[in-house]
Amino acid sequence: MLKRKRPDIARTLRAYYDEMFAAHGPQGWWPGRTRFEIIVGAILTQNTAWTNVERAIRELKSAGLVNAAAMHGADIGVLASRIRSAGYFNVKARRLKNFTTHLFGEHGGSLDRLFRSDNGGLRQTLLAINGIGPETADSILLYAAGRPEFVSDAYTKRIFSRHGLVAGDADYEEVKALFMDNLPSDARLFNEYHALIVKTGKDYCKSRKPDCANCALKGFL
């Protein structure tokens, strides 16, 4: 069913964006130099603090492994030991390999070719790779491929459900749709918006309890 764009929601989302941007300024995302590094970071940061990911990427770089060919050829045990600081290192080493296996198996190792390919949708292609779920796929699409896909995450759901804009039990696609349906399809806007949400979310509330007394909800926006 096609949802009509609601002007009031659109204005509210804009106001939140403006408020966060005024408070924090441009975030300069994604924190990574190359498209491949962005993809690696997107996988490594799954349920993990970014500071731990930074160290893991440094370790990979010092071994010359932050490029598709080198990572594809690397021993999975070596990979795991290098990304140890990011946690779940055995799982994530496999996920990195799953990605490069697809990249070389289907696109000759070329990100350009992967991003150009559109057999049934690039998002579906990414989601079919074991270890790439909706948030990781959208992060790759937005920050590496430059496509206008809004990235949702735990912060987004927490903040915007507390503000009554999505249901507390909304799933990933539902939260994403709030933004996709009510904002212009603009990769630069989506880029900055998600980054600002993460920045804000980190200070938003230390507790996950909806009735947390220390929650900054009252002072937010």
Added chain:
DNA sequence: TGCCAGGCCGGGT
């Protein structure tokens, strides 16, 4: 000292 961090998968109901 426990709780939390920019999820996702696989097996069970």
Added chain:
DNA sequence: ACCCGGCATGGC
């Protein structure tokens, strides 16, 4: 279609 346990390090 949900629900849950597992995966693991480092910071506060």
